[in-house]
Amino acid sequence: MVRRRADWGSLVAAVLFLGLAVAFAVRGSGDWDFNVVWVLPVLAVGLGMAGVARALTRSRGANDRDGESASH
Numbered sequence: 001m002v003r004r005r006a007d008w009g010s011l012v013a014a015v016l017f018l019g020l021a022v023a024f025a026v027r028g029s030g031d032w033d034f035n036v037v038w039v040l041p042v043l044a045v046g047l048g049m050a051g052v053a054r055a056l057t058r059s060r061g062a063n064d065r066d067g068e069s070a071s072h
Helices: 006-030 036-069
Strands: none
Touching: 006 036
């Protein structure tokens, strides 16, 4: 069985969108009142973090593959 690496960028993005969905669901129920203006900055920062996580894991994966091919 082929072992696959975790896709951290997708995980960060999924957690971000789930958090926003929960925030809107709670807001819609009337239990929590928040200003919607903060959603875009949070979304931008979260997606930026997802991009950085993806870039770091991709570059590390490329370095691992180069090291393995050189030693074999």
